[in-house]
Amino acid sequence: MAAEILTPGHAIGYPVPLYSYRRRFTREVGFGGISLGGYQPIRVESMTNTHTMDTAATVEQCRRLYEAGCEIIRLTVPTEKDAANLRDIRDQLRRDGITTPLVADIHFSPKAAMKAVEFVENIRVNPGNYATGAKFSSDDYTDAEYLGELEKVREEFTPLVRKAKELGVSMRIGTNHGSLSDRIVSRFGNSPEGMVEAALEFARICEEEEYFDLLFSMKSSNVRVMIHAYRMLVARADAELRHAYPLHLGVTEAGDGDEGRIKSAMGIGALLEDGLGDTIRVSLTEDPVNEVPVGFAIVRKYNEQLQVKGEKAYLKVNRVVEHGKAVAGHDAMPFDPYHHSRRRSIRIEAGAEPLGGDAMPRVETSARTSIADPDALRAEILERLSPELPAESIRSEYVNVGVGCVEDLPELEGLLDSLGRLRDRIVASTADTMLFPRLLPLVSRARLDIVEGEILGTGFIDDLGDGGAAMEFSFIHEHSSVTVPAEVLTRIAEKLRRNGLSRVSLSVVSPQGLFATRRLVLELAKAGLDVPVVVRYRDRGIDRSGVLIDSAVQAGTLFCDGIGDLVAIETGLQGEEEVGLAFNILQAARVRMSKTEFISCPGCGRTYFELEKTTALIKQRVSHLKGLKVGIMGCIVNGPGEMADADFGYVGSGKGRVSLYVGRDCVEENMPEDQALERLIELIRQSGKWVDPS
């Protein structure tokens, strides 16, 4: 079973380089005093969660966002009245010297849009519900009905386009997974394909009106759906439309805390690494001010490349993709950029857990204590493995122990003996090729770090026998452009074929592990090697928040791309935190669900209950339910659609009122808020998905 290489002609092609960073060059679009796209830095946006009719509260929150450095502020505009009030909000802000561009967020109401456009720098419309709503019916549309509804959209939308053009206001066509129109769903399903077509329908109308101040977004609470939709949009829009329009990136309903940050960083970062994205919003169920530093932390690396290298470097960075029309970058793809499918690999026995094949991706962390202090090391290993917890709990499944020299071997043997059956969960690693064969009889998994300059000196592979242990060869690169030489892979393939080595996995450690691992996977496919791939993330001394973001991007993107059989995290974080990070990465990529998935919106002017507090209460009661998806949404207008594939929904439906959903069905309408949590738990029990917390 050889791994598959997708050719450049696969599906609709993907005009983006996959092995190095090159930003897609887009049309520059104005936002009042600033612009985005082109050579502009990637901008950071946030959104108020006050009621837009409450001028004082909204102005105050805008001021706090401005002081936090927020570059674009979005406000929800549910009605014409809210739209009219934007004038007061804007005037007050300008009087206070706050010139941050404002965006009006419109759902459903063309009348609100026609008013709001007079007072803001950008207007966002959702093609899923502008002028036509979603009833979540499964009715089929005849061609005539489909075209008739599209014509209605054109009639409602064209006046807004003309007015925005006349006023010099830019527009975001912002599609959301889960709030697509019934018409689109009837033809394309609730899918990335549908999201893309919904956006293109609106963009075509804009271009017919010679209005080009556009940008797009394709948000979803499902990171993989979001990545696929943006990629597909770029391929289709750049092939069809007259300009390469900028992209606003975001994961909707990402939640709060570490989970929300990891989910957002993974979705946004995966696309930024592809060179896509001109503005972002990190959407957290927290004070919106908290979103701003996370946003800047995500874009810093990409913006620094622009700022440090200067104008000429901009051109160099961007030369591959001219105005979005790809002239290069049609790399062979080791994965499908538009759909998730796991890379095929053989299953190997590797100690306590199998790797590869259909085994779920496993978790490894690294002990920080030296083997020279065996008692402390044993205590740290036990803390990470937490053997007292039930099977499949959030705990490390392997712990890496570094072995530096031959004198460490007796200590290692003593340690393994003292661990009893847990010895099968120890990975002994070394960078010493002479020491490596001596580890093999002692452990069930051993790793050899092969540093960049020594990669070609791997003749020792020829001399290796099976030795009893599963082996991982980890190639350590200082530069992401370097890949594992084909001759090394050929040598490993030969050994496997001759059956001298039977249980091998490979990994690459690089400052840009994403690109380096993709290269490895491509080379493996060329060499016909279907060994498991370990996604190994090693941080370089960055702070905690930097580690969360960088690991989510570098390791998480690979799992979203279907690459990886084990995630190995080596950071300066404490044991429990490091283990939590690894599981959060797998959960956000939806390749291993180890706890309840919360899809909670950030709240906005439509929210009439304390979203943060309620989310915390619900989490307290149900977060032990592995694999369950619970939506906690601020409003009945958009919540049911935007919680997408949640199993259960807790949706605000007015002051002190909540509606409860099972899947897409509303089973409790407008019930008192103080009874809603207990009823939600009852519904989970009735569905058979409840287990008592241990």
Ligand code: SF4
């Ligand atoms: S779902 Fe949440 S963020 Fe979206 S419109 Fe409703 S309250 Fe606002």
